[in-house]
Amino acid sequence: MKTYSIAAIPGDGIGTEVISAGVEVLQALAKREGNFAFKVDHFDWGGEYYKKHGRMMPANGRDLIRKHDAILFGSAGHPDIPDHITLWGLRLAICQPFDQYANVRPTRVLPGITSPLRSVNDKELDWVIVRENSEGEYAGVGGRVHQGSPLEAATDVAMFTRPGVERIMRFAFRLAQSRPRKLLTVVTKSNAQRHAMVMWDEIAVEISREFPDVTWDKMLVDAMTMRMVIKPQSIDTVVATNLHADILSDLAAALAGSLGIAPTANLNPERAFPSMFEPIHGSAFDIMGKGIANPVGTFWSAVMMLDHLGEAAAGARLMRAIERVTADKRFHTPDLGGTAGTADVTAAVIGAVEGAND
Amino acid sequence: MKTYSIAAIPGDGIGTEVISAGVEVLQALAKREGNFAFKVDHFDWGGEYYKKHGRMMPANGRDLIRKHDAILFGSAGHPDIPDHITLWGLRLAICQPFDQYANVRPTRVLPGITSPLRSVNDKELDWVIVRENSEGEYAGVGGRVHQGSPLEAATDVAMFTRPGVERIMRFAFRLAQSRPRKLLTVVTKSNAQRHAMVMWDEIAVEISREFPDVTWDKMLVDAMTMRMVIKPQSIDTVVATNLHADILSDLAAALAGSLGIAPTANLNPERAFPSMFEPIHGSAFDIMGKGIANPVGTFWSAVMMLDHLGEAAAGARLMRAIERVTADKRFHTPDLGGTAGTADVTAAVIGAVEGAND
Ligand SMILES: CC(C)[C@H](C(=O)O)[C@@H](O)C(=O)O
Ligand SMILES: CC(C)[C@H](C(=O)O)[C@@H](O)C(=O)O
Numbered sequence: 001m002k003t004y005s006i007a008a009i010p011g012d013g014i015g016t017e018v019i020s021a022g023v024e025v026l027q028a029l030a031k032r033e034g035n036f037a038f039k040v041d042h043f044d045w046g047g048e049y050y051k052k053h054g055r056m057m058p059a060n061g062r063d064l065i066r067k068h069d070a071i072l073f074g075s076a077g078h079p080d081i082p083d084h085i086t087l088w089g090l091r092l093a094i095c096q097p098f099d100q101y102a103n104v105r106p107t108r109v110l111p112g113i114t115s116p117l118r119s120v121n122d123k124e125l126d127w128v129i130v131r132e133n134s135e136g137e138y139a140g141v142g143g144r145v146h147q148g149s150p151l152e153a154a155t156d157v158a159m160f161t162r163p164g165v166e167r168i169m170r171f172a173f174r175l176a177q178s179r180p181r182k183l184l185t186v187v188t189k190s191n192a193q194r195h196a197m198v199m200w201d202e203i204a205v206e207i208s209r210e211f212p213d214v215t216w217d218k219m220l221v222d223a224m225t226m227r228m229v230i231k232p233q234s235i236d237t238v239v240a241t242n243l244h245a246d247i248l249s250d251l252a253a254a255l256a257g258s259l260g261i262a263p264t265a266n267l268n269p270e271r272a273f274p275s276m277f278e279p280i281h282g283s284a285f286d287i288m289g290k291g292i293a294n295p296v297g298t299f300w301s302a303v304m305m306l307d308h309l310g311e312a313a314a315g316a317r318l319m320r321a322i323e324r325v326t327a328d329k330r331f332h333t334p335d336l337g338g339t340a341g342t343a344d345v346t347a348a349v350i351g352a353v354e355g356a357n358d
Numbered sequence: 359m360k361t362y363s364i365a366a367i368p369g370d371g372i373g374t375e376v377i378s379a380g381v382e383v384l385q386a387l388a389k390r391e392g393n394f395a396f397k398v399d400h401f402d403w404g405g406e407y408y409k410k411h412g413r414m415m416p417a418n419g420r421d422l423i424r425k426h427d428a429i430l431f432g433s434a435g436h437p438d439i440p441d442h443i444t445l446w447g448l449r450l451a452i453c454q455p456f457d458q459y460a461n462v463r464p465t466r467v468l469p470g471i472t473s474p475l476r477s478v479n480d481k482e483l484d485w486v487i488v489r490e491n492s493e494g495e496y497a498g499v500g501g502r503v504h505q506g507s508p509l510e511a512a513t514d515v516a517m518f519t520r521p522g523v524e525r526i527m528r529f530a531f532r533l534a535q536s537r538p539r540k541l542l543t544v545v546t547k548s549n550a551q552r553h554a555m556v557m558w559d560e561i562a563v564e565i566s567r568e569f570p571d572v573t574w575d576k577m578l579v580d581a582m583t584m585r586m587v588i589k590p591q592s593i594d595t596v597v598a599t600n601l602h603a604d605i606l607s608d609l610a611a612a613l614a615g616s617l618g619i620a621p622t623a624n625l626n627p628e629r630a631f632p633s634m635f636e637p638i639h640g641s642a643f644d645i646m647g648k649g650i651a652n653p654v655g656t657f658w659s660a661v662m663m664l665d666h667l668g669e670a671a672a673g674a675r676l677m678r679a680i681e682r683v684t685a686d687k688r689f690h691t692p693d694l695g696g697t698a699g700t701a702d703v704t705a706a707v708i709g710a711v712e713g714a715n716d
Contacts, residue, residue: 138550157516196500250580253584
C-alpha cells in the first residue's frame with residue numbers, strides 16, 4: 001500500500017480549523033479507498049511562531065518539508081504582524097524556492113450555491129485561472145529613495161524572465177488543451193505597461209504555435225474584469241501575471257459565491273520539489289475560533305492534491321462528496337448565508353465519502 | 359454672457375458618434391440656461407490622423423488646446439494601430455503634460471438600469487473612484503534586455519513620488535469629505551508590492567490626520583474586487599494607483615450595468631492646464647458606424663465638465679435629464695439590452711433638458 005507523506009502547515013487564524021478538517025476528510029477518504037494511506041506531519045509555523053521566534057518558520061524549515069509528497073497549507077496573515085512579513089516569511093518563502101511557478105485556481109459555482117450574478121446559475125461558470133507564481137510583481141524588486149522627505153521616490157518593479165513567461169504560458173496552453181472547450185485567454189496590460197507586458201504578448205504568440213488546436217484570445221486586465229461580469233460563459237482557461245491573476249481570482253471567487261470555497265494549487269510541474277495546496281480565503285481572524293469557517297476551500301484543494309499525487313479517482317470521489325454536501329443548504333456556513341459550522345460540513349462530507357458507492 | 363471654449367477631440371471608432379451627440383446636448387443645454395454659451399473647436403486627432411501623418415496629434419497639438427476651458431475627449435484605440443501607440447500618442451500625451459493627475463470615476467446604477475448583481479437595485483450603489491493619473495504603472499518606465507534570446511529579462515516599473523502620492527491622497531480625502539458619508543477606502547497591494555505601496559500606506563496615514571472627520575480604511579486590491587461584489591453598499595469613495603484603479607473602475611462600470619454609461623474627469627485641480635472629460639468605453643470598432651453607441655457616458659462626462667466650469671446648476675439639470683431618459687427603457691441602447699440608437703437617446707435627453715421646468 002502506498003503511503004503519501006503530507007506536510008500540513010495550518011498557519012494562522014481559521015487556517016488551523018480548516019486544515020484539521022481537511023486532514024480528517026483525507027484520512028476518511030484513504031480508508032474508504034483502501035489502497036493508499038496518508039502520513040501527516042504538522043508544522044506550527046506562522047504568526048504565533050513568529051511572535052515566539054522572530055521568524056515565520058525555522059531557518060531549516062524548507063529542509064523539513066522538502067521530501068514530503070505534498071504540502072497542505074492553511075493561511076498566513078496575523079493582525080499583530082505586518083502583511084508583507086507574514087507573506088514573504090512563509091508562503092512566498094516556500095513557493096518561490098520550491099519553484100511552484102504554476103498557481104492554478106479553478107472557479108465553479110458548486111451545486112446549491114448562488115452566484116451574486118443574476119445571469120449565472122449552477123455550473124454555468126467553469127473557469128481555471130493560471131497565475132504566474134514565481135516572478136513578476138511578486139519578485140520583491142524595487143526601492144525607495146529620500147525616504148520621508150519631499151524628494152522621496154519609490155518603485156515596485158514587475159520583473160519577468162523569458163523562460164519564466166514561456167513556462168507558464170506553455171503550462172496554460174497545455175491545461176487549456178486538456179479541457180473540453182480548448183479555450184485560453186491571455187491577460188496582460190500591454191497598452192500601459194509597455195515593456196515586460198509586450199514581451200508577454202510576444203511569447204503568447206510564439207507558444208500558441210505549439211498548440212494549434214487551442215483557441216486563444218488576448219485581453220487587457222481591466223476589460224477582463226468586465227468580461228467576467230458580463231459574459232462569464234465566454235471564459236474557460238485564463239493565464240495572467242502574478243498580480244493580475246491575484247486580482248482576477250479573488251473576483252472569480254466572489255462571483256462564484258464565496259471566497260470560502262475557492263481552492264489553489266501551487267505546482268512545481270517538474271516535481272523537483274513538493275507542490276502546495278491551500279484554500280485562498282486567508283486567515284480571517286474576525287471569525288477565528290467560532291467554528292464557522294468554511295472548510296470547502298480546503299477540501300477542494302485536497303482534491304487538487306489528490307490529482308497531483310496521481311489519485312484522480314479518489315479526487316473525483318471527494319469532489320462528488322463535496323458537491324453533494326454543498327447542494328444541501330443545511331450544510332452552508334455563514335459565508336454562504338447558512339448557519340452550519342465547520343464540524344457539520346466536515347461530518348457531512350465524510351459521510352458522503354463513506355457512503356458513496358460509486 | 360460667458361462663453362466657454364471647448365476643445366472637442368472625438369478620436370476613433372464610436373468616439374466621433376458620441377462626441378457629436380455630446381456637443382449637441384451641450385448646445386441645447388446652454389440655450390436652455392441662457393446665461394452661458396459654448397464655442398466648440400474640433401480636432402481630428404487619433405488613429406486616422408496617425409495613418410496620414412505618422413503621429414496621433416500634431417507636434418504643436420497641446421499648444422492648440424492649452425487655452426481652452428476644457429477638453430471633451432471621445433476615445434483612442436484603432437484596430438490597425440498597436441494600443442500602446444494610440445494610448446501614449448494621444449490620451450497620455452495630453453493627460454500627463456497637462457498634469458491632470460486626478461482621474462475621477464463616479465459609479466451609480468442609473469434609474470431604469472439593472473445591475474448584474476442580484477443584491478443591487480437602483481441607486482444603492484454610489485461610488486467615486488479616484489485614480490492617480492500621472493505616474494505609477496503608467497510612468498512608462500521599464501525595459502528589456504537580451505530581447506528574444508533565452509536570457510531575456512524585462513521590467514515594468516511602477517514609479518511613484520511622494521508629492522505625487524500626497525496630492526492624490528489629499529484630493530481623495532477632500533472629495534470623501536465633501537460627500538454625505540465621508541468614507542474613504544485607500545487601496546494598495548503593500549503585502550506583495552513592498553516598496554512604493556508601503557509608501558502609499560504611510561502617506562495615507564499622514565494625510566488622514568488632516569481630515570479627522572473622514573472615516574477611512576485600507577484594503578488590498580484583490581480583496582477590494584470581492585468587496586465590490588459582495589458588500590457594494592459598504593463602499594463610498596476609493597483611491598488607488600493608476601493601474602489598480604483602472605481595473606477597479608472597469609469592474610465598477612460593469613457592476614453598474616454598462617461601460618456605456620461610465621464617465622471620467624481627468625482633472626488638473628490647480629487649473630494651470632485645461633481638464634479633460636471622456637466616457638470610459640473606448641473606441642468599440644465592432645459597433646462603429648451603426649448608430650447604436652450609448653452616448654450616456656459622454657453626457658455624464660459633460661455633467662462633470664459643467665461642474666468643473668462652475669456651472670453646477672446646469673450640470674444638475676443635465677443629470678436629471680439623463681436620469682429621466684435612462685428610466686425609460688425605450689431609450690436603452692443595445693449595451694443595456696434595448697434597441698434605441700444614439701440619435702434617439704440624444705433627442706430624448708435634449709427634450710428632457712428643454713422641457714425640464716426645474
Ligand atoms: C494572502 C496574499 C498574500 C495572497 C496573494 O496576494 O498572493 C492572496 O491574496 C492570494 O490570492 O493567495
Ligand atoms: C484605453 C486605456 C488605455 C485606458 C487605460 O488603461 O487607462 C482605459 O482602460 C481607461 O480606463 O481609461
